[in-house]
Amino acid sequence: MGNELLFLGLFTSSWMLLWAAAAAIPIVLHLLSRRQRRSIRWAAVQFVIAAQQKSQRKFRLWQWLLLALRVLAIVLFAIALADPVIDASADVPLERRPRLQILVIDGSMSMKTRRDDGTRWSDAIAAATQRCDDAHPGDGFLLLQVGAQNGWIVDTITYDPVEMQQTLASLQPTDSEAAFGLAIENVSRRIDEINSDRLWSGAVEVAIFADLQALSWRSVPVQTKLSPQASWTIVDVGNRDVDNSHIDAFHADPGFFVAQQPLQLHSRIARSPQSGSDPMLVQLLVDDVVRESRRIAIDPGARSDVAWQVALPAGEHVLAVKIPDDDLNADNIRRLVVEMRSQLRVACIGADAAATRFVATALRSGTAGQLDVQQIASQRLSQLPRDGFDFIVLCDWGPLRSEDARWLRSYLRQGHSAMLWLGPGIDPQAFNREFSSGDPGDPLSIGRIESLANVDQYPIDPKGYSHRISKPFQSHPDSGLITTPIFRYWKIEPAADSNVATVLGIGDGDPLLLSKRLASGAHLMVMTTAVNPQAGADGEAWNAIALWPSFIPLLQESVAVTQTETGAADTTNDSTSRDAGVYPVERDGKTVGRFVINPPVAESDLAMIETAQLPERLRGADDASVETKPEPQALETTGVPLFQIAIACLIGCLVAESWVSRQLRLR
Numbered sequence: 001m002g003n004e005l006l007f008l009g010l011f012t013s014s015w016m017l018l019w020a021a022a023a024a025i026p027i028v029l030h031l032l033s034r035r036q037r038r039s040i041r042w043a044a045v046q047f048v049i050a051a052q053q054k055s056q057r058k059f060r061l062w063q064w065l066l067l068a069l070r071v072l073a074i075v076l077f078a079i080a081l082a083d084p085v086i087d088a089s090a091d092v093p094l095e096r097r098p099r100l101q102i103l104v105i106d107g108s109m110s111m112k113t114r115r116d117d118g119t120r121w122s123d124a125i126a127a128a129t130q131r132c133d134d135a136h137p138g139d140g141f142l143l144l145q146v147g148a149q150n151g152w153i154v155d156t157i158t159y160d161p162v163e164m165q166q167t168l169a170s171l172q173p174t175d176s177e178a179a180f181g182l183a184i185e186n187v188s189r190r191i192d193e194i195n196s197d198r199l200w201s202g203a204v205e206v207a208i209f210a211d212l213q214a215l216s217w218r219s220v221p222v223q224t225k226l227s228p229q230a231s232w233t234i235v236d237v238g239n240r241d242v243d244n245s246h247i248d249a250f251h252a253d254p255g256f257f258v259a260q261q262p263l264q265l266h267s268r269i270a271r272s273p274q275s276g277s278d279p280m281l282v283q284l285l286v287d288d289v290v291r292e293s294r295r296i297a298i299d300p301g302a303r304s305d306v307a308w309q310v311a312l313p314a315g316e317h318v319l320a321v322k323i324p325d326d327d328l329n330a331d332n333i334r335r336l337v338v339e340m341r342s343q344l345r346v347a348c349i350g351a352d353a354a355a356t357r358f359v360a361t362a363l364r365s366g367t368a369g370q371l372d373v374q375q376i377a378s379q380r381l382s383q384l385p386r387d388g389f390d391f392i393v394l395c396d397w398g399p400l401r402s403e404d405a406r407w408l409r410s411y412l413r414q415g416h417s418a419m420l421w422l423g424p425g426i427d428p429q430a431f432n433r434e435f436s437s438g439d440p441g442d443p444l445s446i447g448r449i450e451s452l453a454n455v456d457q458y459p460i461d462p463k464g465y466s467h468r469i470s471k472p473f474q475s476h477p478d479s480g481l482i483t484t485p486i487f488r489y490w491k492i493e494p495a496a497d498s499n500v501a502t503v504l505g506i507g508d509g510d511p512l513l514l515s516k517r518l519a520s521g522a523h524l525m526v527m528t529t530a531v532n533p534q535a536g537a538d539g540e541a542w543n544a545i546a547l548w549p550s551f552i553p554l555l556q557e558s559v560a561v562t563q564t565e566t567g568a569a570d571t572t573n574d575s576t577s578r579d580a581g582v583y584p585v586e587r588d589g590k591t592v593g594r595f596v597i598n599p600p601v602a603e604s605d606l607a608m609i610e611t612a613q614l615p616e617r618l619r620g621a622d623d624a625s626v627e628t629k630p631e632p633q634a635l636e637t638t639g640v641p642l643f644q645i646a647i648a649c650l651i652g653c654l655v656a657e658s659w660v661s662r663q664l665r666l667r
Helices: 014-033 043-081 120-133 161-170 180-196 214-218 353-364 402-413 428-435 551-567 643-666
Strands: 085-087 099-106 140-146 151-158 203-210 231-236 246-252 263-270 280-286 289-296 303-310 315-322 333-340 344-349 371-376 391-394 417-421 447-452 490-494 500-506 510-517 523-527 581-587 590-598 625-627 639-641
Touching (some): 043 643, 140 161, 140 180, 151 161, 246 315, 263 280, 263 333, 280 303, 303 315, 315 590, 333 581, 402 417, 428 447, 523 551
Parallel strands (some): 344 371, 344 391
Antiparallel strands (some): 140 151, 581 590
């Protein structure tokens, strides 16, 4: 039998053989059950005894058989726990030994690119399926799909290549980016786990089926460490001669999103170098209906900005820009969801009529028909309706009560936005109690008041005009934003929250305007100085903001930005497995709106990486199949697992034991 023998001690968990000691239990019970009898000779029954002795010998044979079956069942149970293997490596060629094959499939958007008579994805699945067809007896399989989630499809070793082929056939690529660095880490970690748990003792091969899209692979450092316990192979399913134009961007200008008011839209089209030079058809769709079509002259390999203007009725609308089909259609349409209101309701609230007058006048300037601005003299927010306004401005707000804070939290969670100007009447302790909880989920958690700055003249820092509120001022230096006189303000330490941004700075780096984007899409903004220039005691001047030309655009941009981000939803698919498209927004079990997922722009660049730029152990001379030789650790003696055979024999023993026991009872 040579190398087909099962060597004692060749077990994955040999210490489990200690359970075989339990085989002594039925032997001991058998011996204890034997009773010592005293024979009394009686002539009248000699012939009967002779017949019984003949029958008794057969009965003992059945008993010994029953005992053997019970002992064998316990021994087989111990062997099964020890996970036996057959040593099949002595005379079997290395290339025919069982391997653990880890199949890694690129499931990113670029794999949808047409290739020959199919797509890159279909060719990758075909190559992986062929690998299963060519599997050796005893080969194990694992399967991982690369994408935003880098999820294991099959994370427990399976020995059924047909089942693996069926799983491969059920997979689909997603409109997401490929994170190969994370995928390689996941595979290397899984190999280490398999080795530490002794789940596999033979060769391990990792096969990556990918299109070698340059942007995806350039994020993988050349020095990336691949598990030395495996050989790594790339099966290249990419094709270099592709025609793929795509839409780089599509967005709406900041505004109030009021019905029947002109909505300014901007899109950027990138034309493929392989496409022709004829004008390209570009279409604007509103709710899946073509609203406008244009033929735009774009040179091959160039980009062009295309502006649109559209007036929409009140309600929610899905806007889209579309270009003709090519080798990758997933990026030929880009969408935007806009919520058009009949009129934007804004409330200016404060006890000081002067403060509310400044804000109301600025917001009404040039916005007739778009903003419904109301002035409310009150310091009790809890008495106002939460759904009565889309945006509120709290002007030089005085002492903050707990019930007012609860009202404001509820108001913000409903998707509305608010702006708070901190005048001299604010109570720092009350403010810190409500606005510095440190909980990112708390809509009011934006910062903590440290102190009141001394009277001085402080410069304004626009923070590089990086925020959407300050950005329009960058091209209008004469608007007076950075020259606005500020004499006094509250020093605030912003909350450690990635959603809290410093829009404008002041003094030695303190915030002047803070903005927090909430989960509902709304905003909370805090201005650390007063809106009324003469807000202090005895007319003490705090600033000249309301008297400066930048005041009107600053306020209107603050309102417009909050409406842009809540009214125009554009989500790029860089963190979800969903395909690009339109999806419902649900709240409390009800559909309250829609949002869009757009394809990642990075996946539209179908340029392929050069082999020399791959991690060192993934390089090779042949671009079509880049292979590396196995490391010495992968050339260990391999074995064929016999756990299933041991379990089958155990079941057979139990069935036979039951049958023999029944025969003994009948006798």
